[in-house]
Amino acid sequence: MVSFLRFLINGISLGSVYAIIALGYTMVYGIAKMLNFAHGDIIMVGAYISFCAISYLDLPPLLAVLLAMAVCTALGIVIEGLAYKPLRQAPKLAVLITAIGVSYFLQNSALLIWSSNPKVFPSIFGSSALQLFGGALSITSEAIVTICANIVIMIALTLFTSRTKTGKAMRAVSEDKGAAQLMGIDVNRTISLTFAIGSALAAVAGVLLCSTYHTLMPTTGSMPGIKAFTAAVFGGIGSIPGAMIGGLLLGVIEILGKAYISTELGDALVFGVLIIVLLFKPAGLLGKPVSEKV
Amino acid sequence: MKLKKSTLQNLITYAIVIAAFAVCQAMISSGSMSRALRGQMIPICVYIVMAVSLNLVVGISGELSLGHAGFMSIGAFTGAIVSAWLLGAVQMENALLRLLIAMLAGGVLAGVAGFLIGIPVLRLRGDYLAIVTLAFGEIIRNILNCLYFSLEGKRLYVSFNNPSIPGKILVNGPAGATGIVKIASFPVGFALILFTLIVVLNLIDSRTGRAIMASRDNRIAAESMGISVTKYKMIAFVTAAVLAGMAGALYGLNFSTVAASKFKFDTSILVLVFVVLGGIGNIRGSIIAAALLTVLPELLRAFSDYRMLVYAIVLILVMLATNNEHLSTLLGKLMPGKKKGEEVNG
Numbered sequence: 001m002v003s004f005l006r007f008l009i010n011g012i013s014l015g016s017v018y019a020i021i022a023l024g025y026t027m028v029y030g031i032a033k034m035l036n037f038a039h040g041d042i043i044m045v046g047a048y049i050s051f052c053a054i055s056y057l058d059l060p061p062l063l064a065v066l067l068a069m070a071v072c073t074a075l076g077i078v079i080e081g082l083a084y085k086p087l088r089q090a091p092k093l094a095v096l097i098t099a100i101g102v103s104y105f106l107q108n109s110a111l112l113i114w115s116s117n118p119k120v121f122p123s124i125f126g127s128s129a130l131q132l133f134g135g136a137l138s139i140t141s142e143a144i145v146t147i148c149a150n151i152v153i154m155i156a157l158t159l160f161t162s163r164t165k166t167g168k169a170m171r172a173v174s175e176d177k178g179a180a181q182l183m184g185i186d187v188n189r190t191i192s193l194t195f196a197i198g199s200a201l202a203a204v205a206g207v208l209l210c211s212t213y214h215t216l217m218p219t220t221g222s223m224p225g226i227k228a229f230t231a232a233v234f235g236g237i238g239s240i241p242g243a244m245i246g247g248l249l250l251g252v253i254e255i256l257g258k259a260y261i262s263t264e265l266g267d268a269l270v271f272g273v274l275i276i277v278l279l280f281k282p283a284g285l286l287g288k289p290v291s292e293k294v
Numbered sequence: 295m296k297l298k299k300s301t302l303q304n305l306i307t308y309a310i311v312i313a314a315f316a317v318c319q320a321m322i323s324s325g326s327m328s329r330a331l332r333g334q335m336i337p338i339c340v341y342i343v344m345a346v347s348l349n350l351v352v353g354i355s356g357e358l359s360l361g362h363a364g365f366m367s368i369g370a371f372t373g374a375i376v377s378a379w380l381l382g383a384v385q386m387e388n389a390l391l392r393l394l395i396a397m398l399a400g401g402v403l404a405g406v407a408g409f410l411i412g413i414p415v416l417r418l419r420g421d422y423l424a425i426v427t428l429a430f431g432e433i434i435r436n437i438l439n440c441l442y443f444s445l446e447g448k449r450l451y452v453s454f455n456n457p458s459i460p461g462k463i464l465v466n467g468p469a470g471a472t473g474i475v476k477i478a479s480f481p482v483g484f485a486l487i488l489f490t491l492i493v494v495l496n497l498i499d500s501r502t503g504r505a506i507m508a509s510r511d512n513r514i515a516a517e518s519m520g521i522s523v524t525k526y527k528m529i530a531f532v533t534a535a536v537l538a539g540m541a542g543a544l545y546g547l548n549f550s551t552v553a554a555s556k557f558k559f560d561t562s563i564l565v566l567v568f569v570v571l572g573g574i575g576n577i578r579g580s581i582i583a584a585a586l587l588t589v590l591p592e593l594l595r596a597f598s599d600y601r602m603l604v605y606a607i608v609l610i611l612v613m614l615a616t617n618n619e620h621l622s623t624l625l626g627k628l629m630p631g632k633k634k635g636e637e638v639n640g
Contacts, residue, residue, distance in 0.1 A: 268436035271429035
């Protein structure tokens with residue numbers, strides 16, 4: 001029972017990381033209608049920036065995270081402006097291939113700058129752990145910080161998109177670009193802003209992911225990126241609570257599957273569940289079914 | 295004699311492939327081709343077949359598939375096992391026959407997998423379909439990572455997640471298929487390209503092909519004309535899977551070991567890049583793009599560390615350039631004969 005709880009908490013912690021990445025994915029997809037495959041690599045860049053800030057510049061962890069967020073935000077805006085903006089009217093596949101190109105570019109730049117040797121990411125939240133059941137169940141500080149960060153981000157984003165003017169503009173653009181423009185919304189600026197927020201979230205996710213698993217390589221971001229995307233689809237792409245639920249469920253399924261069924265088949269299980277969900281709810285758990293106009 | 299326009303285009307495609315083969319073969323026999331490039335010949339054939347078959351799904355049937363490498367891996371593993379079994383248990387000495395049977399088996403098994411995957415996948419649309427094909431590609435890779443095959447005498451042993459099986463190990467879980475006798479050859483690769491072209495080009499020009507394209511262009515209109523959209527999409531999907539399986543078998547038998555990690559998501563994406571850069575729905579473009587882009591990293595070897603970076607930049611720039619309105623109007627002025635948006639099938 002205690003070991004089940006431990007796995008469950010590990011799963012929620014991993015799921016929180018997926019959820020944060022998935023939030024970025026889902027917002028970008030909702031507004032730009034594109035699969036941003038480079039999102040996973042922005043996670044990696046964020047993790048490397050904070051790694052350098054902590055290891056080489058001796059900055060305090062909080063400052064390092066803020067620095068990583070700032071760099072990734074700038075990176076997100078630059079990528080959007082240079083690579084995606086010229087393709088607004090282009091076919092979907094062209095944008096997808098460009099995103100893949102950006103992903104290759106980031107991975108190989110990281111390979112040149114930081115080499116392929118894995119870096120050991122320092123433990124930034126201290127080694128203290130919360131002891132429960134007389135020490136039988138210990139929850140690491142990383143897990144607690146990750147789960148709290150996820151909840152805070154989720155609430156902040158929900159408030160932002162429902163209460164603020166910019167957030168409402170974002171929702172309007174994602175629903176109907178043309179109509180939003182007629183209402184005086186600067187569509188390009190709103191899309192850039194969405195990329196900025198998504199990239200900043202990716203930086204946070206990168207730091208949280210690496211402080212839990214401690215290894216950092218140029219390819220660190222790609223698998224979590226794909227899984228987070230799966231989580232976004234799972235919860236219903238474009239929906240913020242959906243990304244949260246999808247991420248958490250995916251993390252829990254992955255950890256429990258690895259623990260109780262088979263280590264090798266953990267990923268297969270995650271994707272298997274995704275397929276089953278999509279068969280019964282083709283728009284994801286919380287997605288709105290789109291009716292077709294003839 | 296007046297040829298149909300599509301027939302003429304198809305003939306040009308065949309002519310290009312045959313001429314390229316003749317040139318390569320002449321260069322190999324005269325020894326003027328570098329070792330590195332000679333080693334790339336079979337992979338080029340494999341990737342051409344992969345690109346053409348994926349184009350059938352993405353371009354002709356209009357569904358984005360991100361798991362094409364999964365079918366390739368099924369073909370590669372089946373090919374390795376079947377050829378080892380034919381050599382060990384049936385004592386078939388003829389390498390060419392073994393290769394052909396292995397490719398056939400790889401194609402059939404990949405086709406069966408394609409059919410089973412197609413049942414749930416083709417119920418979905420758009421990006422959801424894409425993500426599910428991606429998921430299936432990853433599931434296939436995960437399952438292959440847990441498979442163990444061995445051969446003792448005439449008996450073939452299979453086990454799941456349990457490496458202790460008797461006899462000579464053929465497939466060793468995460469380490470993949472080992473001890474493969476390399477029997478793949480360039481002429482067979484060329485024959486496979488021709489076979490793929492005959493199948494795909496004739497399919498496109500047939501009644502079935504027109505039904506597939508009708509379902510792509512307007513699902514509702516096609517359905518109201520009495521076309522079973524799912525059936526025709528399935529035909530395209532399974533045909534592509536069979537061809538990818540055959541290519542995979544050829545690929546597997548070109549190396550002494552093949553691990554499932556070779557057929558990651560990246561490989562599916564690589565093939566998709568060939569298709570998009572060659573022109574979606576344009577079979578000849580796929581062939582040229584696959585051949586050039588397989589050689590490109592090899593040619594960029596002088597840049598060594600920077601070559602993948604250059605590859606990425608080339609990819610982004612090509613996408614930006616081909617979708618640039620100013621550039622396409624400029625090209626339109628330079629080449630007045632070619633109308634904008636004209637599609638060449640062949």
